[in-house]
Amino acid sequence: MIAIAGLFGALLSFVLFAWLIRDLVRLGLPHLSWDFLSGEVTDAGRSGGIAPILVSTLGILACCLGLAIPLGVGCAIWLSEFTRRSGTAARIITGGVDLLASVPSIVFGLFGMVCFSQTLGLGFSILSGGLTLACMILPLLVRTTLTALESLPSDLRPAAAGLGLSKTTTTARLLLPAALPGIVIGITLGIGRALSETAALLFTSGYSTRMPGSLSDSGRALSVHIYDLALNVANGGAMASSSALVLLALILVVNSAAVALSEHWLRRRASAP
Numbered sequence: 183m184i185a186i187a188g189l190f191g192a193l194l195s196f197v198l199f200a201w202l203i204r205d206l207v208r209l210g211l212p213h214l215s216w217d218f219l220s221g222e223v224t225d226a227g228r229s230g231g232i233a234p235i236l237v238s239t240l241g242i243l244a245c246c247l248g249l250a251i252p253l254g255v256g257c258a259i260w261l262s263e264f265t266r267r268s269g270t271a272a273r274i275i276t277g278g279v280d281l282l283a284s285v286p287s288i289v290f291g292l293f294g295m296v297c298f299s300q301t302l303g304l305g306f307s308i309l310s311g312g313l314t315l316a317c318m319i320l321p322l323l324v325r326t327t328l329t330a331l332e333s334l335p336s337d338l339r340p341a342a343a344g345l346g347l348s349k350t351t352t353t354a355r356l357l358l359p360a361a362l363p364g365i366v367i368g369i370t371l372g373i374g375r376a377l378s379e380t381a382a383l384l385f386t387s388g389y390s391t392r393m394p395g396s397l398s399d400s401g402r403a404l405s406v407h408i409y410d411l412a413l414n415v416a417n418g419g420a421m422a423s424s425s426a427l428v429l430l431a432l433i434l435v436v437n438s439a440a441v442a443l444s445e446h447w448l449r450r451r452a453s454a455p
Contacts, residue, residue, distance in 0.1 A: 223391035233393065249313060253316075257275070261276065291386060308398070315382060318376070327365050334361060362447070380403075388400030
């Protein structure tokens with residue numbers, strides 16, 4: 183009975199996903215071209231391309247990952263290897279991470295607007311949006327990295343200590359490489375959430391469709407562009423579908439690249455003398 187229910191759920195998910203892709207392809211594929219990817223936004227998005235949108239999206243993602251990955255992985259390493267999980271500090275941080283994971287994205291957007299845009303004076307900018315998204319995906323990176331470290335064989339640490347390796351060397355040379363697949367999964371999930379986020383960026387990165395010259399310039403993310411075309415621009419549904427196809431392709435490419443790089447790095451370490 184459980185197997186039948188699981189099979190039904192899998193088939194239903196596949197059908198819904200196929201239906202979604204079919205509608206996006208039917209509406210958006212006729213407008214996809216090199217001119218669409220490399221052109222400027224014109225007529226509020228009804229025509230032209232999305233080149234400034236893509237540049238802004240990649241800039242926001244770079245700022246997000248540049249802050250979230252070191253903080254998330256570092257926090258997980260500290261919780262797993264350098265403190266007692268039953269200690270007061272560890273329990274407070276773990277509880278805070280779990281609380282942040284349940285906060286709605288619109289709250290992160292309001293926080294980013296007050297903290298980064300107003301208090302730090304970043305305004306509506308790519309950097310402000312990236313820092314806000316970093317706060318959003320930080321709990322996900324901490325939890326996935328912590329789970330990956332805690333799921334390693336229990337004899338790795340005593341064996342390393344028996345060989346005279348310090349805790350820092352054990353973590354850097356043994357534990358992190360072994361936990362890399364789990365860390366990559368967390369990064370991949372974080373990339374997917376960051377690229378698809380809309381609410382938080384409405385208050386932080388802005389609506390500008392101009393080509394950004396720096397991280398301090400306002401920039402419209404691809405998800406915000408799709409939202410605006412679908413709801414606020416008359417006859418913008420077709421271009422919104424084309425932009426959604428590009429967003430799906432971007433998520434697939436970035437995720438595939440992350441997995442390929444981690445596998446390549448693991449193969450190099452395995453073949454190293």
